[in-house]
Amino acid sequence: MNRRDFLRTSFAGGSMVSLGLTVPTFLTRTAWAAPTADRAGSKDTILVVVQLTGGNDGLNTVVPFRDENYAKLRPTLRIPTNRLHKVNDELGLHPSMQGLADLLQDQALCIVQGVGYPNPNQSHFRSMDIWHAASLDRELTEGWIGKALRQTPQTLAFHLADNNESSPLALAGAPRSVPSVTSLQDFQLRTNALSSAERAERTKIIEKAAQTSAGSKPSLLDFVKRTAVNTYESSKRLQEVAGNYQPKVPYPNTPLANRLRVAAQLIEAGMGARIFYVSIGGFDTHANQLNTHANLLAQLSGAMTAFYKDLAARGHKDRILMMTFSEFGRRPYENGSKGTDHGAAAPMLLVGGKVKAGVVGEHPSLVKNVIRGNMRHNIDFRQVYATILDNWLGIPSKDVLGQPFNHVDIF
Amino acid sequence: MPNGIDPRWAWAEYKPSAKSPWDRKKVGHLYRRAAFGATWDELETALKAGPQQTIDRLLKGGDGLDDFERRTDLLKKKIADANNAQQARAWWLYRMLYTPHPLREKMTLFWHNHFATSNAKVNNIGYMLGQYDLMYQHALGNFADHLQAMSKDPAMLIWLDTNISPRNKPNENYARELMELFSLGIGNYTEEDIREAARAFTGWRIRDGKGVFVPEEHDPGVKTVLGRTGKFKGEDIVRICLEQKSAPYFIAGKLYRFLISETEPADETLLEPLAEDFRRSNYDFGKLVARVLRSNLFFDPRSYRARVKAPVDFALGIVRGLEGHVPAKEKKGRLLGTPALATALQAMGQDLFHPPSVKGWDGGTAWLNGQTLLYRQNLALAMTSTTDPRFGSRLDPAFVAYHHGVERDEELVDFFLDLFLEGEVPPETRQNLLDYMQKSKKQPVPVFWTSRDAHQHRVRALCHLVLTQPEFQLD
Numbered sequence: 001m002n003r004r005d006f007l008r009t010s011f012a013g014g015s016m017v018s019l020g021l022t023v024p025t026f027l028t029r030t031a032w033a034a035p036t037a038d039r040a041g042s043k044d045t046i047l048v049v050v051q052l053t054g055g056n057d058g059l060n061t062v063v064p065f066r067d068e069n070y071a072k073l074r075p076t077l078r079i080p081t082n083r084l085h086k087v088n089d090e091l092g093l094h095p096s097m098q099g100l101a102d103l104l105q106d107q108a109l110c111i112v113q114g115v116g117y118p119n120p121n122q123s124h125f126r127s128m129d130i131w132h133a134a135s136l137d138r139e140l141t142e143g144w145i146g147k148a149l150r151q152t153p154q155t156l157a158f159h160l161a162d163n164n165e166s167s168p169l170a171l172a173g174a175p176r177s178v179p180s181v182t183s184l185q186d187f188q189l190r191t192n193a194l195s196s197a198e199r200a201e202r203t204k205i206i207e208k209a210a211q212t213s214a215g216s217k218p219s220l221l222d223f224v225k226r227t228a229v230n231t232y233e234s235s236k237r238l239q240e241v242a243g244n245y246q247p248k249v250p251y252p253n254t255p256l257a258n259r260l261r262v263a264a265q266l267i268e269a270g271m272g273a274r275i276f277y278v279s280i281g282g283f284d285t286h287a288n289q290l291n292t293h294a295n296l297l298a299q300l301s302g303a304m305t306a307f308y309k310d311l312a313a314r315g316h317k318d319r320i321l322m323m324t325f326s327e328f329g330r331r332p333y334e335n336g337s338k339g340t341d342h343g344a345a346a347p348m349l350l351v352g353g354k355v356k357a358g359v360v361g362e363h364p365s366l367v368k369n370v371i372r373g374n375m376r377h378n379i380d381f382r383q384v385y386a387t388i389l390d391n392w393l394g395i396p397s398k399d400v401l402g403q404p405f406n407h408v409d410i411f
Numbered sequence: 412m413p414n415g416i417d418p419r420w421a422w423a424e425y426k427p428s429a430k431s432p433w434d435r436k437k438v439g440h441l442y443r444r445a446a447f448g449a450t451w452d453e454l455e456t457a458l459k460a461g462p463q464q465t466i467d468r469l470l471k472g473g474d475g476l477d478d479f480e481r482r483t484d485l486l487k488k489k490i491a492d493a494n495n496a497q498q499a500r501a502w503w504l505y506r507m508l509y510t511p512h513p514l515r516e517k518m519t520l521f522w523h524n525h526f527a528t529s530n531a532k533v534n535n536i537g538y539m540l541g542q543y544d545l546m547y548q549h550a551l552g553n554f555a556d557h558l559q560a561m562s563k564d565p566a567m568l569i570w571l572d573t574n575i576s577p578r579n580k581p582n583e584n585y586a587r588e589l590m591e592l593f594s595l596g597i598g599n600y601t602e603e604d605i606r607e608a609a610r611a612f613t614g615w616r617i618r619d620g621k622g623v624f625v626p627e628e629h630d631p632g633v634k635t636v637l638g639r640t641g642k643f644k645g646e647d648i649v650r651i652c653l654e655q656k657s658a659p660y661f662i663a664g665k666l667y668r669f670l671i672s673e674t675e676p677a678d679e680t681l682l683e684p685l686a687e688d689f690r691r692s693n694y695d696f697g698k699l700v701a702r703v704l705r706s707n708l709f710f711d712p713r714s715y716r717a718r719v720k721a722p723v724d725f726a727l728g729i730v731r732g733l734e735g736h737v738p739a740k741e742k743k744g745r746l747l748g749t750p751a752l753a754t755a756l757q758a759m760g761q762d763l764f765h766p767p768s769v770k771g772w773d774g775g776t777a778w779l780n781g782q783t784l785l786y787r788q789n790l791a792l793a794m795t796s797t798t799d800p801r802f803g804s805r806l807d808p809a810f811v812a813y814h815h816g817v818e819r820d821e822e823l824v825d826f827f828l829d830l831f832l833e834g835e836v837p838p839e840t841r842q843n844l845l846d847y848m849q850k851s852k853k854q855p856v857p858v859f860w861t862s863r864d865a866h867q868h869r870v871r872a873l874c875h876l877v878l879t880q881p882e883f884q885l886d
Binding site: 053122123124125126159161163165166167177179180181182183186187188189190191192193194195197198201202205206208209210212219220221223224225227228230231234235281286287288334335336337339341342372 | 571572575576577578579580581582583584587591597602603605673674716717718719757758760762767768769770772773776777778779780781782783784785786788789792796798799837839840843844847850851854855856857868872875876879880881882884885
């Protein structure tokens with residue numbers, strides 16, 4: 001057996017699998033088959049994670065207008081009560097969030113109050129890693145969604161990325177790397193070939209290069225090859241669905257809405273995509289936060305509402321769950337620059353046809369029991385993850401989170 | 412995680428030997444890490460000159476730097492006056508491509524990633540270019556001076572809110588990132604240290620485009636930071652940070668990742684000789700860079716391709732390899748403009764003057780995902796084709812090969828593999844390319860093409876295929 005024969009046979013056998021040099025899930029038959037078992041997560045439920053990067057000011061997102069401490073601690077940043085969208089006798093949504101307020105009326109918005117974790121960290125990056133990995137361990141290398149995908153390797157996931165955005169830790173550890181897509185138009189390998197024969201020949205060389213044998217040790221080169229094999233295969237499939245998509249409702253022209261629109265297109269394409277990850281940045285409002293924050297919440301609310309209504313109009317209302325989170329909230333008292341510094345507990349927003357509409361959990365006190373001035377959490381974010389994993393995606397949460405967490409009443 | 416590398420051996424000077432000769436692989440590696448890639452002539456020259464002379468030249472820079480700086484400074488003033496972010500991106504890329512001192516530009520980029528400040532918030536290109544000047548000035552200079560000056564830099568004062576931090580309710584933004592990201596690293600300070608340090612940094616405002624200290628805006632009280640107590644000002648906090656044991660390790664560790672390897676962080680034992688020397692030298696960063704570049708570990712196989720190319724390195728490596736930067740008088744109007752390049756880099760995730768967060772770009776495997784890989788492969792196509800309007804005929808692999816007297820298929824395959832990959836690819840890669848050259852001879856071409864046109868089309872296709880090899884993604 002010469003060297004090339006050896007390589008050929010080893011690719012047909014185990015080494016290809018061990019390197020993960022296999023075609024993406026959705027190209028295999030099983031990914032297309034609809035689940036039949038009648039249990040949670042078996043009915044093609046979809047999860048869209050919306051990351052608010054920078055530390056969203058939860059207190060001005062869901063405002064406890066009855067609490068006298070709110071006005072006291074926020075002399076310049078408080079939102080006047082009469083401008084809020086009332087949720088109940090104590091809480092109101094920020095005036096920018098008309099869309100989400102409407103969804104609350106439609107029984108499609110759930111607000112989980114006071115979410116956080118023990119010994120909250122005030123570093124953006126460490127705290128974000130904790131939320132991504134759903135762990136407080138020192139070294140964090142895998143994400144909660146990546147681990148969840150290991151339990152359900154047939155599930156197809158997408159990261160809808162901004163230009164300057166890398167793949168999140170939350171998706172690390174997946175059995176196959178989750179593709180990041182910015183634009184379906186640009187998600188293809190081009191050649192400036194003169195003929196289809198030439199194009200085929202050149203594409204073949206490029207694809208072959210990604211499949212050549214790698215060394216015995218895992219290396220950066222393996223990583224590049226795995227990424228390349230996944231990408232070339234994904235791009236072929238995505239080009240088939242990349243046609244013109246006509247939303248049922250207008251989407252605002254914002255980067256977040258554009259990314260959610262791609263998610264809607266991928267869902268509508270019926271390729272079995274169930275998990276989507278999107279981010280919106282700019283929430284680190286240390287200074288002059290009033291207008292900045294209002295704009296961000298308007299973008300968030302506009303994009304989430306359009307996406308939900310679009311999919312609801314296509315009959316997917318009960319398949320959709322969107323979940324927002326941020327690495328931390330902000331401190332109850334404002335700083336001297338008309339902004340707020342890094343805090344701790346904050347609300348999460350859930351949107352979907354099956355959520356329990358209204359408020360879940362207690363609003364944490366702004367002054368009592370605070371940790372160095374930061375609000376204390378009542379609900380661990382891993383309880384929310386666990387509930388979604390078990391009751392929405394049908395993935396045993398203990399296998400992902402490493403320990404059981406009490407569920408939260410969100411469905 | 413212990414690296415299991417003897418630190419004394421690691422940082423001792425590399426000397427060519429029969430076992431570890433000075434070869435094309437080492438030269439290509441050096442020019443990628445300490446510059447933005449090499450031309451064929453630079454590779455050949457360095458092969459003959461040997462490591463010491465080649466590294467000396469990289470550290471010192473080539474002739475004509477003063478003249479180059481004068482010319483680009485004039486341009487810079489205009490860009491600042493116009494507050495034009497796109498021109499600023501292109502301007503910096505122009506400097507990277509055309510400078511006689513690429514290492515200094517490269518280390519300026521290192522500092523941009525370290526003090527990651529974005530015009531998205533600063534919203535003033537004059538200030539961003541002012542910060543660039545500061546980083547360029549200290550790129551291979553003294554880190555203590557650099558950090559002190561950075562704490563008063565107008566772009567930084569805006570970026571992390573020092574300029575609007577009042578004495579009675581200080582803003583913690585700068586104090587936190589100074590410790591977490593600029594000097595100590597997480598775990599080497601407490602939340603209380605940050606709150607106290609924030610008080611010390613009050614009093615800074617921007618007047619006439621400069622950072623100035625306004626005593627009446629400063630909290631003059633006693634603060635306790637990192638175990639020290641006094642009526643500290645900002646300068647004192649920077650000094651106290653630099654006195655911490657962790658500071659030289661933190662910077663040396665970051666440089667290790669930039670120049671040696673992204674695959675495994677260096678442990679304290681491995682960093683110790685570098686960090687202790689760095690501290691003893693009073694934070695002479697240029698000396699630290701020189702030591703790393705000359706070291707055994709830098710030229711060890713463990714460091715070869717142990718990083719993922721940043722988009723800047725990916726793109727500029729192609730431009731330099733294809734001699735798109737060689738001045739017009741030597742090579743007939745093939746000078747490459749950089750605005751289109753700046754746009755391409757944004758899509759690939761490295762938007763100069765606009766890092767994604769104060770932590771900078773994550774780098775490493777984060778550079779590559781499905782979308783960015785496709786952008787890279789398609790940019791390589793645009794740069795090797797003479798029909799893409801963005802780069803036009805200014806980059807032409809066929810011309811470069813011809814210029815170096817390379818014509819036959821086998822020579823062409825080896826030329827491009829040597830130029831971009833030091834020939835370090837599996838034998839089947841070379842064979843696949845040879846097969847392609849054979850087959851492509853039979854492909855139909857437009858009837859009005861000469862045989863020379865057809866040949867050049869094949870050469871450009873070949874160069875694109877070389878640039879799409881997975882190995883080319885690595886640094």
